Amino acid sequence: MRRSAGDTALSARKITRRSLFLGASQLAFMGVLGLRMRYMQVDQADEFRLLADENRIRIHLLPPARGMIYDRLGTAIAENEQTFRIVIRREDSADLDQSLAALERLIGLSAEDQARVRKELKEANPSAPVTIADRMDWDSFTLVAANGPALPGVTPDVGLSRNYPLKGDFAHVLGYVGPVSERDLAKLEDPDELLTIPKFQIGKTGVENKLEDVLRGQAGTLSVEQNAYGRIIRELGRKEGTQGAAVQLTVDHRLQNFTHAILAGESAAAVVIDVETGDVMAAASAPSFDPNLFVRGISYAAYDSLLNNDHRPLPAKTVQGAYPPGSTFKLVTAMAALSAGVIGAEDTVYCRGYTEVGGRRFHCWKRSGHGAVDLVGSLKYSCDCYYYELAQRAGIEAISDMGRKLGLGEAFDLPMSAVSSGLLPTKEWKLANRGTDWVVGDSLNASIGQGFVLTTPMQLATMAARVATGRMISPRLVRSIDGVEQPLLDGAPLDVDQNLLRQVRKGMYAVSNDPRGGTAYRSRIADDTMKIAGKTGTSQVRNAVVNNNNVPWEQRDHALFVAFAPYDNPRYAVSVVVEHGGGGSTVAAPIARDIMLFALHGGLPPLEAYPSDQRGAAQARFDALDLRDTLAATKPQSRA
Known part of the structure; x- marks a missing residue:
């Protein structure tokens, strides 16, 4: 059908409008594109020239x-x-x-x-x-x-x-x-x-x-x-x-510096714990080394000198060093026997200088014997025969169980390297690790901290803190992270008779304060408000009984001391181990007293804290210490 003239004209007008619209759109697009090209080629020419020169981001x-x-x-x-x-x-x-x-x-x-x-x-x-x-x-x-x-x-x-x-x-x-x-x-x-x-x-x-x-x-x-x-x-x-x-x-840099200074020249370790919180106030291993050497690249010669030093400066002895605790372990044996009810605090054991078991004599350190001794006397004199008898009555399992309650045999969760658990032996342990049965002689050796028993200075300080407070004190090293206080560890009451702990504490007081035979009496504190209670220890590193002065340094006995103070209101517990130092009473106890007094006073203690006949020596000792001025540790002046 032929279209009318009107329809044809209308169609032509629509096509014309569309053509104009499309043409205008194309013209506008080309205009924008041209402007963009001009901007990029002219205005940004220098920038794109740089990018074109193989630049990379x-x-x-x-x-x-x-x-x-x-x-x-x-x-x-x-x-x-x-x-x-x-x-x-x-x-x-x-x-x-x-x-x-x-x-x-x-x-x-x-x-x-x-x-x-x-x-x-x-x-x-x-x-x-x-x-x-x-x-x-x-x-x-x-x-x-x-x-x-x-x-x-x-x-x-x-x-x-x-x-x-x-x-x-x-x-x-x-x-x-x-x-x-x-x-x-x-x-x-x-x-x-x-x-x-x-x-x-x-x-x-x-x-x-x-x-x-x-x-x-x-x-x-x-x-x-x-x-x-x-x-x-x-x-x-x-x-x-x-x-x-x-x-x-948790550590105090002033106390840490003082502890290192007082341990100078020794192969030793010392730990101070706040008995209320478990905070580790000081943990010093001697000798030490400058860690900056490792950061900047230590030479082979310098590293070899550290590695081959017989005083072992590289290990953290406070947590890695596992030592026979010697007579400090008698606190554990005493608590085990008292808790088991095999002996009372007032009961006595006669010491004639040795105990004979199975045809073998186990000697007391005092060959002439101590006579009849009770609990306090056994700790005061450190009578070995008393503990030989307790070991036979209580048995090794009870002793090891008590050791664990007091913090021994445990690798504490501290952010330090190679924290040791030490060793609290049992019959099962010996059979599995030595292939032989447990014998009575093993129990006697263990009762005085010899034989298979091994402890670290951190564990010994913890033991002293638990004895002092009767609570499950555990050491804490991190106080806060980004200002957020870290939780204190469980300080629940110990699962032991608190009355028995008081009896043991009396014995520790006698060790340091009884002039009639207290093994650490020379290391007492003269200030009545800060009386120290402790226990000496000497652990053998060889089987033969020979005077320490007659053998090389590496064959001498270890010297140990554990303590807390003040006796009436404990604030700190301390442990000191001096490798091959000899006697605990003559070497470790004086060091522990100095460290304890510094902790209690927050600086070098006044000379009045020492017995009058020891003040001159204390002054000379402090004068010789290598203390940094920045630690604000002033020299003590006597007011006497």
Whole structure:
């Protein structure tokens, strides 16, 4: 059917309008496109010329600042110090040979360091920075920075490194940090990307290692624009990392320093515990070492001198050293026998100088014997025969059970390396580990802290704290993390008769305060408000009974002492172990008294705290101590 003229005209008008609309749209689009092209080609010509020159944008990790560690008073004992270094990344090292050659001319980069850099670059992630030189002086650092254009891929960097301002005082508690190793990475299923950065520092031992996750922090990022030669054109953006958590320990840096000073020259350990909270106030192992040496790279010669030192400066003796406790263990044997009801506090045992069992004589340290002794007398005189008799009546199982109640035989959950559980032997243990049955002689040896029994200084201090309070005191080393107080450990009453504990405490008081034979009477405290109660111990390291003066140092007996004070209102418990020191009464007890008095007074004690005939020696001893002025420990002045 033919269309009418009107329909044809209407259709033509619609097509014309659509054509005009489409044409206008195309014209507008072309106009916008033209303007955009002009903007990019004219206004942004310089910027795109740079990008066209094979420029690249790189995202670099920014290592976070490690968390600080403080003592209970807020003094920094592990901090971060600024260091100058230069780094290089494999993806940016367009001409490594040229860069290393230039650095050799500028700062004298050795052939060994050049070989190390090549090796580390080959093994590292392409984007990970490899340190060329660290701890540079300012002049060398600025010289490298000024010659940046001639050093493709080399970047001057201001970093942070760990520093321990009190050096050896906290070496065994804090441990130290060091560069991450393949062995460290192998222990982790999904290692933090930070750990792929060569020479990134992580905790190796002690608190630094055990609290690594909270101390490390979180990485930041740096976006930079680089040209084809690895030179940084500009910084595009920076997101700072999150510093690791601040950790506050329970230790007192003044008491720790004093304890180290008083132990100088010995191979020894000492622990001080707050008997109310379980806070470890001091934990000193002597001799010590400067952990900064390990952070900065210790030499083979220096490490060998530490490793081969017969006084063993590397182990944390306070928690790693497992020693026969000697007569300090008589507190355990006494409590076991009293609790089992096989003897009363007033009952006596006759000591004639030895006990004969199975045709073998077990001697008392006093060969002439002590005569009839009760509980208090047995502790005061440290009579061995009394405890030989108790061991036969109570048995090893009861003794070991009591030892566990008093804190022995337990590896405490402390953030220190290789915490030992010591050893409280049983019949089952001997059969499984020695392949022989338990015999009565084993019980007699164990009753006086010899034979198979092993304890750590931390356990001995805990034992003294539990005896002093009658509560399940456990040592605590971390006070707060990022200001959040860490919970105190369970201090519930001990599952023992509190009246029996009071009898044992009377015996400990007599040890230190009874002039008629108390083995630690020479180490008493003259201040009536701070009377000390303790127990001496001497543990043999050889079978033969020979005078310590007639054998080499390493064959001499260990000297031990445990104590708490004040007797009427205990505040602190202390343990001291002096390896091959000889007698506990003559060597360990005087040291423990000095440490206890410092803890009680919060500084060097007044001379009036000592018996009048010992004040001159105390003054001379304090004058000779290597105490830092920063510890605010003033020399005592007598008011007498």
